[in-house]
Amino acid sequence: MRIEGLTHSPSPKHHFASDNNSPVHASVLDAIVSANRGHTLAYGDDYYTERAVARIKQTFGAACEPFFVFTGTSANVLSLAALTRSYHSVICAESAHLNGAECGAPEKFTGVKLIGLRSDTGKITVADIEACLGHEGDQHHNQPKVVSLTQATDFGLCYTADEIGAISEFAHRHDLYVHMDGARIYTACAALGRSLKAMTTDVGLDVLSLGGTKNGLLGAEAVLFFKPELARDFKHIRKQGMQLASKMRFLAVQMEALLSDDLWLTNARHANLMAKTLAAELTRIPGIRITREVQTNMVYCTLPRQNIDVIREAYLFYVFDETQSEVRLVTSYDTTEADVQGFVEVATAALAAEG
């Protein structure tokens, strides 16, 4: 079939718009193809899912209980559903994906109120959390029940193990659970040189939204419970939350592939390296200012307003803050040095032409 009049072009490219735009890693696609043999029981009661669960337990510790879901939004929302009743509230950064970029999915599905704390880094502190307390038992107020941390944050910055540990310790002392939105946990662990277990299980998390799609998967995320009793009814929450995959094996093997042979680490390290390289190059261009520390795979910088369009013709990216002319450049596991050099050249030329 030929279809006339399509707007979009099929020509493959690399961009700096989002790690969501990247293709599936070859090893992950291989894993899908390998699992495509014969009938298996649907809904997760199959060999491949069992194998992937075993891999996750090897990675995060035997006590964790993993559940596969389709999206990061659902991993977050269903995690909160497991931890809360509707009169609870969830403390998070104002910039957290679940607060600003999920079209109210958490409120809709769980009924809770999100308390979005302002933070330039996207990180919140024990002091921030403590300031939200004080209405315990007041029937007029939502009762705080969960602290949700985004790792790495939407600004690409990382909580250290000590910071998470301190938050967990404080939270548990105040009868709060700790959830982590780990859509980009891989780049954080790569940047910090720590294992996935060291940054989750070992620092007191209760529940983790384990990402995947932003690190080379076709589309698979997981919810990991570190205290089995919290997972007790989660299969019903997942099904009622419309996130039970019938051909579960194809979610499972994606995650298994990512956690095998350190693929997650290789991918994340590369993305981080490309971001560092990009930032270093951009620093040298007069008229461009790196606006936030580059710890993982995001570079925030200002670009002269009048140059943005011409650069975007070559490499797609998003403007983060119109008022400051601040843009966000995201690298991915498949970003190449040529992409970085290409971007730098286009930007250099654009700004020079301007001058």
Place this chain on the structure above:
Amino acid sequence: MRIEGLTHSPSPKHHFASDNNSPVHASVLDAIVSANRGHTLAYGDDYYTERAVARIKQTFGAACEPFFVFTGTSANVLSLAALTRSYHSVICAESAHLNGAECGAPEKFTGVKLIGLRSDTGKITVADIEACLGHEGDQHHNQPKVVSLTQATDFGLCYTADEIGAISEFAHRHDLYVHMDGARIYTACAALGRSLKAMTTDVGLDVLSLGGTKNGLLGAEAVLFFKPELARDFKHIRKQGMQLASKMRFLAVQMEALLSDDLWLTNARHANLMAKTLAAELTRIPGIRITREVQTNMVYCTLPRQNIDVIREAYLFYVFDETQSEVRLVTSYDTTEADVQGFVEVATAALAAEG
């Protein structure tokens, strides 16, 4: 990595348990692989999604508005969300998947009440629907707003075009929308020898849950609106419903492949033929009784209680009604004649041994 102690076996087999258990059709997997090139915009604003949408419009008519989602449950629930407010009710068969097999996802997400009508065939009639009316404007009662038809039904039976047309006509006259759960619409169209458009667009449907996963896809379904105004805010409903895929292209190309080169029809016809063959063979075995008409890819029959386990060791299937010892055998696009003969032989031997 070797993982010890797995319960499930990896050896590939064919079963009669569910069309959900089947693998991905080779053409579909090819389509996924072909789309895995370079970066594309996430969330559906890409070349592949545009192409798949065009294919759907070619199939169902230019006026339809399709949205891809992950699961059949979500296609149903989000369809209802688009058509209702929480004080509405939805008229369906008691056996409908959305009523009995979605763990309350419709009630949870939309707040509506489902009115499940008893029906031995899974089909409901204009008279059934009419009997639910009569409380219009009564503030104490949920207000009927949607009729949901399952095609083919959970018993494998088909609504004819005339039946759907009559229901649509009645429904619209009474200010009701008509939704179709088309998780298995393909086998119905194949059985009836009608096009997809003839059984949906042309008979007055408002919204269709278009299946895919049960007919050879890895995991992709779609919601199709036949009246564009109903789709106006659906992108927000989908996102808030946790069903917005970031790497949308990989859902889109699956559906495109299914609708290309009549793959849907080839697959469905084959599954139907295998069911017919299986039923014909089983009829000949003394002690087995076909309990429901076989129109599509499901065979319901009684098996002597004491023979069930031994047959299930060779070919997995589900007992539908314990009290009647009635079982359900589902064929799939990849069921082979050898599977059918194998099953018949095992069953024959089992029942003979019994005698």
Place this chain on the structure above:
Amino acid sequence: MRIEGLTHSPSPKHHFASDNNSPVHASVLDAIVSANRGHTLAYGDDYYTERAVARIKQTFGAACEPFFVFTGTSANVLSLAALTRSYHSVICAESAHLNGAECGAPEKFTGVKLIGLRSDTGKITVADIEACLGHEGDQHHNQPKVVSLTQATDFGLCYTADEIGAISEFAHRHDLYVHMDGARIYTACAALGRSLKAMTTDVGLDVLSLGGTKNGLLGAEAVLFFKPELARDFKHIRKQGMQLASKMRFLAVQMEALLSDDLWLTNARHANLMAKTLAAELTRIPGIRITREVQTNMVYCTLPRQNIDVIREAYLFYVFDETQSEVRLVTSYDTTEADVQGFVEVATAALAAEG
């Protein structure tokens, strides 16, 4: 001010339409007036509420935890909210008020599925409940969690203490809670000659919706928890459920008045007696047939279709089943013998004229 053109007449009358139509009992109004002195803390932290709670504990046992709410619907819905998560289901009679007459408020607020069991009496049995079980742990199915009994039923019939005890015993053995919709518990206790405690606390109930408005209150109901741990967060559920009265004292003193000096019993006995009298008289009229046993304050009978309008001009009542020409006559604490005789005379005359 004179207001022109009102449709309704202010002339006071007694009717047989509903015990909701009756005025406030004089003692209850006196209690309201008496409580109207000075400022008290809002939201229940006041002398009058404390006194009413003490009265309830005297009546139902010291362990119960009562919470006042505005309506019977909210007492039911918030009871269920305290006992369930959204993936649960609630087993009740199809005729139960919460299933058919609350516009889907239970589904909307709690997300649960109601399983409405057919029953000519409105009563459900252990066998009925048992038939709903069997899907424990199946992720596709709502999980039964609550049995809700309506006492007296919507047909005016009573569960005995033994019946409730047997249901409680069975339910608790299967990890189900037992809730009672006691909107008309008073007429049931009066009919059975048992105390309120004997029919609730002592037979194993977990939660009671304690009525009031149908037995002479202006508008006050209560949710009573018989196991304090179930009440732990209920104040938040009540507030989030929009049922926290600011001037709580005026709800509290109504319930206190009803439970003082056996007012509840006097009212209920009288209503029951009027129903018995009415039924006895109607039995004598050729052409009228009592269709259901009269145990409390409801008389169901057939009336010739052509006589209904003329009788309704004198005494309002509702047709229950159009197809059978079956009507429902409800007596109230303020129904007089003259009302009964008047109705009988009008009916006699109407049917005679017909002859």
Place this chain on the structure above:
Amino acid sequence: MRIEGLTHSPSPKHHFASDNNSPVHASVLDAIVSANRGHTLAYGDDYYTERAVARIKQTFGAACEPFFVFTGTSANVLSLAALTRSYHSVICAESAHLNGAECGAPEKFTGVKLIGLRSDTGKITVADIEACLGHEGDQHHNQPKVVSLTQATDFGLCYTADEIGAISEFAHRHDLYVHMDGARIYTACAALGRSLKAMTTDVGLDVLSLGGTKNGLLGAEAVLFFKPELARDFKHIRKQGMQLASKMRFLAVQMEALLSDDLWLTNARHANLMAKTLAAELTRIPGIRITREVQTNMVYCTLPRQNIDVIREAYLFYVFDETQSEVRLVTSYDTTEADVQGFVEVATAALAAEG
């Protein structure tokens, strides 16, 4: 019955804690008593409700559609339910009652996200609202749909008619509805010397939560729709929202009494006068600082931390901001000059003793 061991005292007092603590105005109680004659149809289809509706239309204009509810929280939540779908957002002040003091009832019932704007006065401006726009059609973001204004604000300050008119004009131009939380609209109108109609109907409001309980009612509020099409299904929303009163007449006559003979105005003017007087007196006491303009019935002032307890022994009030030692004093329709003088004397003595 004597009940031992009650914590609270029955001795009547006046306080400055809240206008919710005040008793029912005598005229309102008279209206309730007068309506307590005979049977009337339940649920609002009665003479008294019809009469009250007529009175409301006289007050606010014939086009308005009023619905009675029990609480201010429910008036707010159900108003929003009528105006929104769950993917919408509601723009309000951070201090708005619906944002901070309703235990998440809006989120729970409607699913929307509240956008709480910081404001020292509790008032929001066109510029504030404009800053929330800009994500129209972005599927990741809740879509702003309602602006909710609190009149008077939780700090006792008033929007002028011009301010409301400008907000309405802007809102409607941007496809937003304007809702007013008028729990204390009476004191605002009294302060501004404007009619209720002038401050609502005439300045473009779409929906009003009309208070009552804070201005002398026992417990009755109303939702008023100024565009009838918005009210079309509201009776179902109200019932499903558990706010349909069975003995509706007793809500209706309260509101009718408040709107008759300018009772609302007399009450509100008096409360405002008492607040002005109190503020004027407190200004004279060294060590006390009035912290916010006193426009209606609230006085915010600092009190030395060490004096608060002794003053609260005589007159109850709440500390608003612990860190600033700022307290809130609320006057009511029944606050007397003696109360004001008494408070001033106690405060003077307490602070002098301190010195």
